Amino acid sequence: IPIERYRNFCIVAHVDHGKSTLSDRLLELTGTIQAGGNKQVLDKLDVERERGITVKAQTCSMIYNYKGDDYLLHLVDTPGHVDFRAEVSRSYVSSGGALLLVDASQGVQAQTVANFYLAFSQGLELIPVLNKVDLPHADTARSLEQMKENFELDPENAILVSAKTGLNVEAILPKVIENIPAPTGDPSKPLKLFLIDSWYSSFKGVVLLVRIFEGQIRAGDHLVSFATGRKYTVGEVGIQYPDQVPQSVLRAGQVGYVYFNPSMRKTQEAKLGDTYTKVGFERQVQPLPGFEEPKPMVFVAAFPVDQGDFEHLEDSINQLLLNDRSVTIQKEASQALGAGFRLGFLGTLHCSVFEDRLRQEHGASIIITPPTVPFQIKYRDGREVTITNPAEFPEGDHTKRDVAELREPYVLTTLTFPEEYLGRVIEICESNRGEQKSMEYFTATQVILKYEMPLAQLVDDFFGKLKSSTKGYATLDYEEADWRESNIVKLTLLVNKEPVDAVSRVLHESQVRHVGKQWVEKFKEHVDRQMFEVVIQAAVGRQVIARETIKPFRKDVLAKLHASDVSRRRKLLEKQKEGRKKLKAVGNVVIEHSAFQAFLAK
């Protein structure tokens, strides 16, 4: 099949609007998979199937006969969620166009808007598709109007389908062929290969998902990476159809997979967005833009409940990292919780997906701290440091004098919801330190609101609050905005004056009181009574914000005494007091790990 008859495309959609279902239908229609068999073929990871979300970009090739000619189509399934924006934009780079899929019963939602602009800015040809028209409450007229008003897409060109029943799905591929341009690229030029994604196969090692921009590639070729300078020998090339089918060659315009032999050892070597060429052609090939180191913005620390499990935990984390290089990892030691790891994620969903997978493996035997964001510290001597661990926050009068500026990350959020919730949504945004940027009515009843707000607020279950106050109707998307100067402080939990490092947190001054009070009250519930008094405090530096006390067991020494035996009574009381003092002075509060676990759980 010549390059003129290739089409690379993807589906742009909000979560749940039917991307995976539609992909299945298209694969069935082209005979790539059997009808009624496997479902959600492109969602390969367990977590994708369980949660019904696509986390990793996947590709599938199809052969489709149009007016007597065979066409080679590559459908690249992209994650719909913002956390994976880098993955999304890499998929777009490898596509010539996209289906803009909208659920007709829901209309345009936050991620439709965000993904539309991302696709549009990359020059993709967009074909509007309205899905779920089988639903009785589908409102096609309104959805089409939204697409026209916001994306200037002509309703005349829209395809109305039901991915579930298969209704009218056959109208899609002819439009793909007619409207989406064939990839360009010259198979006789030096190789220019773009790395879209990679994952780990226990049989063959690291698999690379690639798009060939120029030239061709076959087994035995010697390649070099522009990002790392490392060299590899190609072991096998092929296409996903839908499983891997080896080919003798991949040519310019194609999307396919590559194994090296010997295989790439670590997925970390595969820098997504990297360009490869053949050894010797480095000077003749201009690498594609697009390679970016992942920028983690959400951090948690994970500890084994039992330190004996440390290695097991390390193994499981490393196993999960094989398929997700965007997670960063660092060893961490806490006085209270022992040795563990600090993990960095692209965003909140990315973080919670990883957490779920880790918990599946370890269940109750793992402690994970609530997520935090990075902060920047600018010192007077010009140094700038980004911290991801509250332990690194400058403390004490001396360090404070050296600090010129503290900053926290802000994001631009896009919220869509029915108009009746406007008042409540604005309230939530404002109470989360949000600043309104714009407000638009999509249609008479649907609002799009844009707010800038600290990422720290978003991480703090903003979405949960938003959902619960809009009966689940609100949708949210966000993009990175910038770093802003901020009055941030470190809040520390003290147990009998000893700081509990695992609990401390950097946060905005305005939240200190509220969080401090919550901490001491909650912590009190989880610490057993001791033989001595336990004082729980939340403090910023030397300033105590909140305090609770757990009374000691009171040995009823007096019960045995006769009331008249006053001097003996006094003596005993003295003794008891002394005993208490001694214990307190030891100050060794025994706090069960399970208490931390209960405390740190949301």
Ligand code: GDP
């Ligand atoms: P994705 O998140 O965009 O990949 O969405 P899925 O393909 O996983 O679909 C989300 C849900 O919508 C699933 O429960 C599907 O069965 C359902 N769904 C998808 N397409 C249709 C459709 O055309 N009609 C109806 N009624 N339901 C659909």
Ligand code: MG
């Ligand atoms: Mg999906």
